[in-house]
Amino acid sequence: MREVYIVGAHESVHGNRRDADLRKLIAEAAIPAIKDAGIDKREIQAIYLANYNANQFNNQNTLAALAATSLGLPHVPTVRFEAACASGGVAFRQAYIAIAAGIYDTVLVLGVEKMNVPLEEADADMQLQWAKSGVDYRYESGVGMNGATMFAMFAHRHMHEYGTTREMLAFSASKNKYHASLNPYAYKQREVSVEKILKSPIVATPFSTQEVSLITDGSAAVVLTTKDKALGLNKKMAVKVLGSGHGGGSFSVAFRDSHVTMRATVAAAKEAYSMANLKPEDIDVVECHDCFSFTELMNIEDLGFVEKGKGGWFAMDGHTRLGGKLPVNTSGGLCAKGHPIGCTGVGQIVEMTWQLQDRAEKRQVKNAKYALTHVLGGPGAISAVHILGRSDL
Amino acid sequence: MNIPAIKCGDCGTVHPRGVAVCPACGSEKIQEYEAKGEGEIHTYTVNCFVPAGKFKDRAPYVIAVVRTVENMFLTALVDTESPFNIKIGDKVRFRHYEDPLTPVFELAS
Known part of the structure; x- marks a missing residue:
């Protein structure tokens, strides 16, 4: 297998982007990422695009080909990846594999989602139906299941088994709002206190409106290439892909071997750590899939940073905040930076690339050498984990 | 049932x-x-935010993972007048399928 490097990274401002359609979002991430790489765009040999549901949100299928044509690269081979909320991580992994295997030298990985659509095109009920179509229709849609209710049930079981509290969930959410307040690309750039989070209206117990991921428009792009090409372009700024993992778990909320651990995450992390020959304690900074306040606490356990059941206490001790021993979701995460579904996994790679290049500005983690990204799709059905490192290590 | x-x-x-x-x-x-159709609540949530659709008038309502006496797990509604009093371990019994996709339980006691 060949070594693979990230040489360019960028993302759009996240939010309710009334000013931007799919083409504009694609351009806002892809063009600066290609410029950042310092390559001619004609050097791109394939475009791997992550998108969850443009076919319903935007009446648009085959979005990867649209992206290529809209970027002036109509003859580049393309493919779109859909793995619910894990789409971005899965697309990145497939591009990594293609370069490692010697099929391509340079691939553009794009993530894009435009979820906010004018109401004359879709009423609010349809918008929610589209957002939650990543659950098992036959067995679990009939009770009104959505992302919030499924993770709410995992949260309650975790609280029951380990004593995790609502305050711990709110504390972690407040920490991520603070991180987002430092991120000019985030949807909600303001701090929110633990008290306000706890007093906000409930969406699905135990989550308030401040503890759920945001319906977001956004895009992110990275350019991946070979070692020879990367080190020739800019040796200091190139970021190495050290490990890649892809795990599976049950697609059922009810029928699974655990409601407090995501097996998909555990398996993806094991594969990535093994490939990178690193341990959880080697990681300096993390972007993980905090689709709801609770999810981050479960993730940091499943990723091996803290013993199962202790995630809430680890967060309460301040370890996951900027300045702590393991800053988690320096971008602000899915509840504050936003969750444009297919974009999210690629956006995590952008944030961690910037951290390893010392370009994260107010969010910079000092001396960050190793970074980890983690996405989770469906009811813990799909996970992708990547470990990145500075090129000078 | x-x-x-x-x-x-x-x-x-x-x-x-x-x-x-x-x-x-x-x-x-x-x-x-x-x-x-006998079991207990393995985990649950009270779904409060339902802006549209068939559950709009029902909210707040309970969605639960029910574990039956045969160790069968399924996602279902639990019909109760006091949704916020539901807790893990509460005994429930199956009432019916409200429609082909929607199993409904009620509290056993």
Whole structure:
């Protein structure tokens, strides 16, 4: 297998982007990422695009080909990846594999989602139906299941088994709002206190409106290439892909071997750590899939940073905040930076690339050498984990 | 009320009817089975934010993962006048399928 490097990274401002359609979002991430790489765009040999549901949100299928044509690269081979909320991580992994295997030298990985659509095109009920179509229709849609209710049930079981509290969930959410307040690309750039989070209206117990991921428009792009090409372009700024993992778990909320651990995450992390020959304690900074306040606490356990059941206490001790021993979701995460579904996994790679290049500005983690990204799709059905490192290590 | 289910001839897993193979072990030796509609709440949430659709007038309402006495797990509604008093371990019994996709339980006590 060949070594693979990230040489360019960028993302759009996240939010309710009334000013931007799919083409504009694609351009806002892809063009600066290609410029950042310092390559001619004609050097791109394939475009791997992550998108969850443009076919319903935007009446648009085959979005990867649209992206290529809209970027002036109509003859580049393309493919779109859909793995619910894990789409971005899965697309990145497939591009990594293609370069490692010697099929391509340079691939553009794009993530894009435009979820906010004018109401004359879709009423609010349809918008929610589209957002939650990543659950098992036959067995679990009939009770009104959505992302919030499924993770709410995992949260309650975790609280029951380990004593995790609502305050711990709110504390972690407040920490991520603070991180987002430092991120000019985030949807909600303001701090929110633990008290306000706890007093906000409930969406699905135990989550308030401040503890759920945001319906977001956004895009992110990275350019991946070979070692020879990367080190020739800019040796200091190139970021190495050290490990890649892809795990599976049950697609059922009810029928699974655990409601407090995501097996998909555990398996993806094991594969990535093994490939990178690193341990959880080697990681300096993390972007993980905090689709709801609770999810981050479960993730940091499943990723091996803290013993199962202790995630809430680890967060309460301040370890996951900027300045702590393991800053988690320096971008602000899915509840504050936003969750444009297919974009999210690629956006995590952008944030961690910037951290390893010392370009994260107010969010910079000092001396960050190793970074980890983690996405989770469906009811813990799909996970992708990547470990990145500075090129000078 | 019993719940239409399957039972795996190899590993014994019981699962609501509709699967082609055993979802636990992949065995094709599955037989139709009537599961007892008695169980307890394994985990739950009270769904409060329902801006539109068939559950709008029902909210706040309980969605639960129910574990039956045969160790069958299924996602269902739990009909109660006091949704915020629901807790893990509460005993429930199956009432009916409100429609083909929506199993409904009620509190047993």
